[in-house]
Amino acid sequence: MFKKDRIRAILPELEAAAGRGSVRTDEGEILMYSYDAGMARARPEAVINFSSPDHVAPVVRILHKAGIPFLPRLAGTNLSGGTIPLKGGAILNLSRLKKIRQIDTAARVALVEPGVVNMELQRALEPFGLFYAPDPASQKVSTIGGNIGENAGGPLCLKYGVTVDNVEKLEVVTPEGEVMLLSYRDAGPDLMSVLVGSEGTLGIVTHAWLKLLPLPSHIKTISAAFPSADSAMGAVTRIIGAGILPRALEAMDKVSLDAALSGKISPFPPDTEAVLILELDGDDAVKIKTDLEAAHKICAGQGCLAFKAAADEAERAMLWQARKGAYPALARLAPDVLVEDGVVPRPRLPEALRETREIISKYKLTAGLLFHAGDGNLHPNVVFDRRDIQEVKRVKKAGYEMLKSCIRLGGTISGEHGIGVEKRVAMNWLYGKGELAFFHGIKRAFDPAGLANPDKILPVASDRPAAKSGELAGTFVFPAKSALGPEARGIVDELRLRCAAGTPTAVTGLGTRLKHGGEAHGARPLDLRSLSGPAEIDAENLTARVQAGVPMKEFSAQLAAAGFRLELPALAGSVGGLIASKVCPEIRGLLLGLEIVTAEGEILELGGKTVKNVAGYDAVRLLCGSMGAYGVILAATFALASGRDEAAAKFSEPEAWDAFEPSELHRRLKREFDPRNLLNPWLYGK
Ligand SMILES: Cc1cc2nc3c(=O)[nH]c(=O)nc-3n(C[C@H](O)[C@H](O)[C@H](O)COP(=O)(O)OP(=O)(O)OC[C@H]3O[C@@H](n4cnc5c(N)ncnc54)[C@H](O)[C@@H]3O)c2cc1C
Structure with a gap:
C-alpha cells in the first residue's frame, strides 16, 4: 500500500476511537505539524487531535496493528527535533488534554492530564500554598507531558530536582496500546523513571501524579554583577562548595544581558560582563541571612562589581524576566537560534566556558551564553540565518565541538533538552557500543515494532561514528573508561568465564537482602565483598564514587569524616545491594552514575559525575530495584551534601520490598540484557 493510503485505510476506525473530525490530513494541519522549535523538518501523514486521555490507548492499538508510526x-x-515525524505516520496531538483533575493538599500530589501548561499548574497551586518544582524557562507554554517527555529542568531544579524527581506516578499507554500504571516505588526495576525523558519513544503519558511542595515562607533574590564570566563561574563553584544550596543559581553573559535588556538602561555597573542570579528560600530567615552573607563574601572574593538584593517583588520579577526572556530576546537578533545544552561537572565550568568562547570565535559566530550554573549546565544560544548555507555549516560544526568539549571535560551532551534527532550523532561520542546496545535493548523491550517516535535518541546507520565522518573528524579523543580496580577486574573476568561456560550466578553483596536460599536453582554465588576500599570523594563537585561491596554504613562514615553526607536514612547492606534491592526508593535521587558488568561480561558506564543528564534512557534508575538480574553493579557515583546530618531520619524497611512479580515488560528487558537468564535466575525462572 502507498504511504498516502495507509491512513485513509484506517480512518473510520481511528475516528470511531478518537471522535468524529479528530483525524486531520489537510495540508494546513500537516504543514503546521511538520516543524517544532528545533531545526529538523518532516511531514506527518495525519494529525490526531485528542479530546480524552481514554482515546489514546485504542488509537495506538489501531496504529500498531496497521504498522504506522506515531509520536x-x-x-x-x-x-532537539523530538516531535518531528521522521518516518511520517501520525502525530498524536494531546494539547487539548489540559485538565487538572485533582489537587490533593494533604498528600501533596496533583493529578493532571499531559496537556496542562506548566505555568497554569503553578497558578492553580498558589492559592493552596503549594508549588510544583520544575520550572523550565518555557513554562508559559510548555506542558507537563512535554516536560515529562524531555525530563525538563529549570532554575529551581538545583535544589528541588528535575522533572523525574518530582513525579510520583504515571499512567502510560505502551506502544502496543496497553495501559500501565508506573511508580518509582513499585517493587522491581524502576520503569517509571525510564519513561521520563524517553521523548515519546517508549510510551505515551496520559495522566501524571506530581509531587507538590509547600511554598517557602521566605525568598531572597540577589543579582551579582561580575567583570568577567570566569569570575562569575568561580563564584558558583565556591558557593556550592561552601555548602550553600540556593533554590536557583543562574548566569548570563553580556551578550544575553544586552539582548534581554533590549535598549533599556542597565541596572548593572558599566564593566559588567556576566551576572549571577542567586535565589535562596526556606522557612528559616536567619539561615537565609547567614547564607547570603557567606555568598556575598565569596562573590566579593571573585571581584564582584555589585551584589544587590531585589528590593521588592517587581524587582525580583524583572531579574527573572531578564533570565527567562533572554532566549526570545536573542531570537530577535537573527532569524534562527541554535540552543546547545551541554553539562560539565560544576568545577569544570570555567574551562567549558573558555572552550565554548574559543569555538564561537573560531567559527565567527554570535552567541549569548546562558547557564543553569549551579547544575553545570551551559546553554550557548548561537544566532544565525538558515538561508546562509555556509553559516549553517559553521553553526553545526560549532555545536558539535561544544558537545565534544563537554564530553572531554567529563560531562554530557544534554542536561534537559533531550537528544531527539539533532544530537543523535553525538551519542556515538558519549557512549561506547555496549552502552548503546543496552539502550537499544530498552527500546526493543518497550516497543518491539519500533513505531513510537522512531529514529529518535539512538544513532541510526547514517550517524557514522565521529572518527569516520569527514565532517566530524578532528582531534577529538574519546575519554577513557574509568579505571576499574583489580578487584572489579577479577569479578569481570570471573563473570566472563561463567558466561562462556553458561554457569548461572547468584549475585551476592553482604547477604543482607536478595536471599535466594534453596531457590537459587544451582546458581553459583558471586561474592562482591571484595569490591571495597575508600570512596573517591570529589569535594569541589560534591560527588563520590564508591565500590559496590562497601557497606553503606562504612561509606557514610567515610563521607562524614570528610565533612559530607548522603541525604539518606541509615541503611544496612552494601552500596550495590541497596541500589539493586531499592529498599529505600529515594536512593534513585542521589545516584548519578553506575558502572556495571552485564551477564555477558561487558563493562558499561552509565551516567557519570554531572547532576543533570538526559542523554539516552535513564538506565541508572532502571537498575535501581533490578535485584542483580539485569547486571552486576561494580561501582556507583552519588551526589553529596556538605556538612553532618544532624538528624539522620529513622527508616523502617517496607515489609514487602521484595514482593516482586516480573511483568511481561520486565521479562522482555531481562531477555534483552541476559538472554540466557544467568544472573539471579530464580527471579525470572518461572
Ligand atoms: C524559549 C525556550 C526556553 C526553554 N527553556 C527550557 C528550560 O529552561 N528547561 C528545559 O528543560 N527545557 C527548556 N526548553 C525546551 C522545552 O521547552 C522543553 O523540552 C519542554 O519540556 C517541552 O515541552 P512541550 O510541551 O513543548 O513538549 P513537546 O515539544 O511537544 O514534546 C517534547 C517531547 O516529549 C514527547 N512527549 C510529548 N508528550 C508526551 C507524552 N504525553 N508522553 C510521553 N512523551 C511525550 C514528545 O514526543 C517529544 O519527544 C525551552 C524551549 C524554549 C523554546
Whole structure:
C-alpha cells in the first residue's frame, strides 16, 4: 500500500476511537505539524487531535496493528527535533488534554492530564500554598507531558530536582496500546523513571501524579554583577562548595544581558560582563541571612562589581524576566537560534566556558551564553540565518565541538533538552557500543515494532561514528573508561568465564537482602565483598564514587569524616545491594552514575559525575530495584551534601520490598540484557 493510503485505510476506525473530525490530513494541519522549535523538518501523514486521555490507548492499538508510526506531541517547544515525524505516520496531538483533575493538599500530589501548561499548574497551586518544582524557562507554554517527555529542568531544579524527581506516578499507554500504571516505588526495576525523558519513544503519558511542595515562607533574590564570566563561574563553584544550596543559581553573559535588556538602561555597573542570579528560600530567615552573607563574601572574593538584593517583588520579577526572556530576546537578533545544552561537572565550568568562547570565535559566530550554573549546565544560544548555507555549516560544526568539549571535560551532551534527532550523532561520542546496545535493548523491550517516535535518541546507520565522518573528524579523543580496580577486574573476568561456560550466578553483596536460599536453582554465588576500599570523594563537585561491596554504613562514615553526607536514612547492606534491592526508593535521587558488568561480561558506564543528564534512557534508575538480574553493579557515583546530618531520619524497611512479580515488560528487558537468564535466575525462572 502507498504511504498516502495507509491512513485513509484506517480512518473510520481511528475516528470511531478518537471522535468524529479528530483525524486531520489537510495540508494546513500537516504543514503546521511538520516543524517544532528545533531545526529538523518532516511531514506527518495525519494529525490526531485528542479530546480524552481514554482515546489514546485504542488509537495506538489501531496504529500498531496497521504498522504506522506515531509520536505524542504537546507544545512542540522541545529543542532537539523530538516531535518531528521522521518516518511520517501520525502525530498524536494531546494539547487539548489540559485538565487538572485533582489537587490533593494533604498528600501533596496533583493529578493532571499531559496537556496542562506548566505555568497554569503553578497558578492553580498558589492559592493552596503549594508549588510544583520544575520550572523550565518555557513554562508559559510548555506542558507537563512535554516536560515529562524531555525530563525538563529549570532554575529551581538545583535544589528541588528535575522533572523525574518530582513525579510520583504515571499512567502510560505502551506502544502496543496497553495501559500501565508506573511508580518509582513499585517493587522491581524502576520503569517509571525510564519513561521520563524517553521523548515519546517508549510510551505515551496520559495522566501524571506530581509531587507538590509547600511554598517557602521566605525568598531572597540577589543579582551579582561580575567583570568577567570566569569570575562569575568561580563564584558558583565556591558557593556550592561552601555548602550553600540556593533554590536557583543562574548566569548570563553580556551578550544575553544586552539582548534581554533590549535598549533599556542597565541596572548593572558599566564593566559588567556576566551576572549571577542567586535565589535562596526556606522557612528559616536567619539561615537565609547567614547564607547570603557567606555568598556575598565569596562573590566579593571573585571581584564582584555589585551584589544587590531585589528590593521588592517587581524587582525580583524583572531579574527573572531578564533570565527567562533572554532566549526570545536573542531570537530577535537573527532569524534562527541554535540552543546547545551541554553539562560539565560544576568545577569544570570555567574551562567549558573558555572552550565554548574559543569555538564561537573560531567559527565567527554570535552567541549569548546562558547557564543553569549551579547544575553545570551551559546553554550557548548561537544566532544565525538558515538561508546562509555556509553559516549553517559553521553553526553545526560549532555545536558539535561544544558537545565534544563537554564530553572531554567529563560531562554530557544534554542536561534537559533531550537528544531527539539533532544530537543523535553525538551519542556515538558519549557512549561506547555496549552502552548503546543496552539502550537499544530498552527500546526493543518497550516497543518491539519500533513505531513510537522512531529514529529518535539512538544513532541510526547514517550517524557514522565521529572518527569516520569527514565532517566530524578532528582531534577529538574519546575519554577513557574509568579505571576499574583489580578487584572489579577479577569479578569481570570471573563473570566472563561463567558466561562462556553458561554457569548461572547468584549475585551476592553482604547477604543482607536478595536471599535466594534453596531457590537459587544451582546458581553459583558471586561474592562482591571484595569490591571495597575508600570512596573517591570529589569535594569541589560534591560527588563520590564508591565500590559496590562497601557497606553503606562504612561509606557514610567515610563521607562524614570528610565533612559530607548522603541525604539518606541509615541503611544496612552494601552500596550495590541497596541500589539493586531499592529498599529505600529515594536512593534513585542521589545516584548519578553506575558502572556495571552485564551477564555477558561487558563493562558499561552509565551516567557519570554531572547532576543533570538526559542523554539516552535513564538506565541508572532502571537498575535501581533490578535485584542483580539485569547486571552486576561494580561501582556507583552519588551526589553529596556538605556538612553532618544532624538528624539522620529513622527508616523502617517496607515489609514487602521484595514482593516482586516480573511483568511481561520486565521479562522482555531481562531477555534483552541476559538472554540466557544467568544472573539471579530464580527471579525470572518461572
Ligand atoms: C524559549 C525556550 C526556553 C526553554 N527553556 C527550557 C528550560 O529552561 N528547561 C528545559 O528543560 N527545557 C527548556 N526548553 C525546551 C522545552 O521547552 C522543553 O523540552 C519542554 O519540556 C517541552 O515541552 P512541550 O510541551 O513543548 O513538549 P513537546 O515539544 O511537544 O514534546 C517534547 C517531547 O516529549 C514527547 N512527549 C510529548 N508528550 C508526551 C507524552 N504525553 N508522553 C510521553 N512523551 C511525550 C514528545 O514526543 C517529544 O519527544 C525551552 C524551549 C524554549 C523554546
